[in-house]
Amino acid sequence: MLRIAFASTLRFMRRHSSVLQADFEGGVSQSHISRLERGESSVTLERLEEIATHLNVHPLSLIALTWGASEQISPAELLERVRQELESLDGLLHPIVIDTQPAIHPRIIEAEKVRDEVQRLKALGHNKAEISRLMGIAKSTAARHW
Template identity: 40%
Template structure:
């Protein structure tokens, strides 16, 4: 399986979550312009951490969920469970 460019994967993940929740780009006017959201969804730009948090809050999801969906698209050879297992292991090693 080919590796998708990370910005494009983020854009697809964002659009998928937004549309699955029945939200339009215009619904995000409190956190960003429709134009900016469109550039994110087309993979032309990457959000800052603050903007990622604002967008996730507007979608009523944890920012990590958006990132996890992104990385699952970016690396289709790894399942969400595999990614979560790795993250859990790495975080437990930090404790």
Template identity: 40%
Template structure:
């Protein structure tokens, strides 16, 4: 699955699970842009990702992690999170 498509599907799933409409994002993004993101037509900037996540009430890293779980069809969440933790320790030296 293409990364933009995985992100869009993850954003849409998170929005729907929170019971939000695309209009709930109107203070941070137009409905048209949210729709484009959800269809995988574009990717958000880091600033836009943070704004979208503020509306969703989730940490941006959580949304990105969920996106990669979808993209790579990860089934072992514990192993995935252990790898992320290992990577973070290696980066933060």
């Protein structure tokens, strides 16, 4: 349903802004705009930003129009609800700090713990077989972190 609502929003905004599909240049191709307008494709945040730039609107305007169409409520009503939600989360007081460091996968964190423990036991004089038995890991795992 959201793809169809976005399709309607995009068609409406293009007509309202007198922008042709061919006017989109750069990252968004005419064929991609056409697929979006037919509801055959979903939009990414990056593409949404590019489309909004071509239409001279903020990306949130397109999102508000899309969700409003999907829920059959006015964008103003939707934005008021969002404002109240953000206010209850203190979202209006402080912007979220963008963390540029990629999240570390839990398996990597666990592997680092295993490696550290293997190295600690190795420093205490244990061999691979003993470490394997003490930690309950395969000998090959102990060897990999040796």
